[in-house]
Amino acid sequence: MKVGIIRFPGSNCDRDVFHALKLAGGEPDYVWWNQKDLSNFDAIVIPGGFSYGDYLRAGAIASITPVIDGIKEIVKEEKPVLGICNGAQILAEVGLVPGVFTNNENAKFICKGVELKVASTRTPFTSMYNKNEIIKMPMAHAEGRYYNEELEKLHDQDQIVLKFEAENPNGSMEAITGVCDESGLICAVMPHPERASEMVLGSDDGLKFFKGIVNFKS
């Protein structure tokens, strides 16, 4: 399963994602922000970081780079796309997933392990979990508060993927911290599964995100 990891100036979680994908049995490779043709990949991950310094809004500038055209083509071919943290912000800015991830309610960068509920297992990335399973992984962001004026649509169409469980650190609407598009193939999550991909990190709950990609059959 060839997985492309997109790199923008300022992306910094690319190597951890590469490592997690290798642990999951995938064949990852890096893709630079100006590459338009992603057709040789079976799936794409947009990793976390501070692309373009989070200038203007987190993910705003990355959302208009040439590689996004390549991602839109991949999406037409029904290949899965996962955005983690800054990657999630980028997918929301492009409009590939609904809503916005904006500044945290307490105006602070929040960096800690959190409990999450897997609210939907229909995406490739969450297909290997049980519905409503509680998992633990780190969050690390200043702009992760989920905002969407059309939440009923998300409920109706099973587009809520992850929710904070014990507490809602950033004030997200309905404690939502991961969403997907209508097809379920494009997923945007704020917490970092690659930082919970092996026990030496304190949790390997996140590894199934990447195993889900590797085991995906279109």
Added chain:
Amino acid sequence: MKYDAEVKISLKKGMLNPEASTVQRALALLGYEVEGTDTVKIIKFTLDEENEKLAREEVDDMCQRLLCNPVIHDYEIEIAPSNV
């Protein structure tokens, strides 16, 4: 013709603005009690267009495509012939 554009970007009514609340609380630490604190972002630039109507349309496009996120922002555009 050169035009000076000024785009004022603010959060939609009812949206939480943690930056503004933080500023208000910080002012209170200094002994200043204020209310209704809000923060607005201004982006300014000069552009070259045939006329003001086209310049305004172009800037509006820029707002829709990059400068603003229409889910959470309202914006105002001011265009004036450039003094340069």
